[in-house]
Amino acid sequence: MNKKRNIRVFMSLICIALLSLILLYNTELVDISSKVKANIVDSIKIVKVTEERSKIECKNLSITVRMPKLYCDNKNAERYINSFIRNNINSYINHKRQDIELQNNKQKTNILLEYNLAFQSKDVINIVIVKETKSGKNKFSTNKESYVFDLKTGQRIYIDNLLGEDENYKELIKSYINKTIDENKIDIDKNLVIIDKETNFIIVDGGLSIILDQNKDGKMREYEFKVPYDVFNNKVKSINTKNIIANVDTQTITQNNKYINSILNIPIIISSNKDIDKELNYKIRKDIMDFYNKVYESAKNYFDNVDVSKDKFVANVDYEVKKNSDDILSIKVTYHQYSGGAHEDYEDISYNIDMRSGRILKLSDLFKPNSDYIKVINNEIRRQIEELVKNNKEYEGIYQFESIEKDNKFYIEDNNIVIYFDLYKIAPFAAGIPEFKINNSIISHMLKEEYLEILK
Structure with missing residues (x-):
């Protein structure tokens, strides 16, 4: 009897031990599974990209637009990237419209402006803006503009941000492209193969696709060369751009009257110091509007008193943000004017701002x-x-x-x-x-x- 009782107790202990092991094993499995899942989610952290569709119809020009809009965890980066892309696309559209108006071209031009998501990782996104242009019956062209951004900061990543540790990367890329040109007998001027910070590139599997534009027989042609990473002496470095200190949006003013055709892209600085923003934005806007008013008065005086048959005057303003970090915001504003004659006239005015004080240096x-x-x-x-x-x-x-x-x-x-x-x-x-x-x-x-x- 005692023997049977001991067997039952022994079996109970075994069952309890087995049950404890099973529970412990399952708990560890759940814990490990959760960690793996968390790591996977963290490592592939998907950035949401939606699009805004629109269509612009004006004199002999039709533009269909698919504007990308990005959503990510860093809202400052999200706003900066979206502003950058939107400003560039809108500037392109306005200048295309101006070109059609000034040329009096009777041929219909259709442009499809869309985007591709070329590459995406936890910290980097590569968006390619594709412009397909058809004018007349047989003229068709495709142009790509690639933008690579650091999702941690919102800063644009240039080719030297990726390859800057390799001092000879420019020569290595140029040499590889020239070799490809020779091997494939591509009709392109090798003397015009220039690699610099502004080089247009797309991140592709195993390397970079370098995009070069050259004027061939009066037409711009686009060439694309894939350069594998193993061409370079050093590995592609990790991206480490600096945080932006201000968002820069754009106010666009367009004028097309009997005297002047004008596109004014005015930078709007948005930082944590509203008083500094107000003072800077007032000055930059005043400078731009003073330029426009001066050209407008000159055009009005000319057409009212000299020659009514001449083409309209042109007054355009565009800008580039050259530095936006380390308490410095450097904006280069380009003033472009044309009033007939052999050459247009343009001037660059830079605002190098210490954002700690708002002082223009x-x-x-x-x-x-x-x-x-x-x-x-x-x-x-x-x-x-x-x-x-x-x-x-x-x-x-x-x-x-x-x-x-x-x-x-x-x-x-x-x-x-x-x-x-x-x-x-x-x-x-x-x-x-x-x-x-x-x-x-x-x-x-x-x-x-x-x-x-x-x-x-």
Whole structure:
């Protein structure tokens, strides 16, 4: 009897132990499963992209638009990215409409403007804007503009953000493309294969697709070359862009009357300091409207008193954000004017703003008192001109540079001060607006302490 009781107790203990093991195993399974699921969700964190559809119909022009709209966890990044894409698409549409109005082209032009989501990861998204244009019966073209963004900050990622650790990446890409051109006998001018920060690229499986535009027989043609990652000496570096300090939206004003055709893209600064925003936005808007009013009065006076048969005057304003981090917002505004004649006229005005105070910086503000920054920058510009001539003899005698001014025009981009000159200032019209990047390493010993970190 006791023996049977002992067996029953023993079996009960075994059952309890087995049940405990099963419960523990299931608990661990649930816990492990939850962790795996959480890790998977965290690693692929999908960004939602929707679209807004619209159609623009005007004189001999029809544009169908699929505008992407992105949603992500970082709402500042989300707003900045959406503003950037929307501003660029709207600017393209307005300029296309202006071109049709000014050319008096009777052929119907149809444009389909859509997007592709080329690449997406937890921290990076690559959106490609595709423009398909059909004019007349047989003219058809496709153009791609690729935008890569850091979802942690909202900053745009340029090709040197990916490959900057490989000092020779520009030459490596150019060499690979030239080899591809030779092997496939592609009809393209290799001398015009230029790789720089602004190079248009798409992230594809195993590499980057480099997009180049060249003028062929009076028509712009687009060429695409896939460059595998193993071409580069170093691995593609992890993306580490800096947080934006202000959102920059656009107010667009268009005018098309008997005197003038105008598109004014006015930057609107939106930061955490509303008083600074108000003061800056007032100044930039006033500068732009003063430009428009001056051109308008000139056009009105001309058409009312001289020649009513002449084409309308053109007054356009566009802008680029060159730096938006480290307490510095650098915006380059381009004023474009055409009133007939051989050449149009354009001028760049930059607003280099210390967002801690709202102060618009002059070049001399960046340097310590009594520092000979003019001499140092002059020497670097001369060196760059000599390098240009050495690499291309066509530049010989083009630049008549003597010296920068104390408060020369400039903007800030990455860790560079970019010195530039107005049309005709140091070179003929064909040279455009000459720009010279002055790297932080050349001038850091002369910079004021408060701007030393900003330009690193």
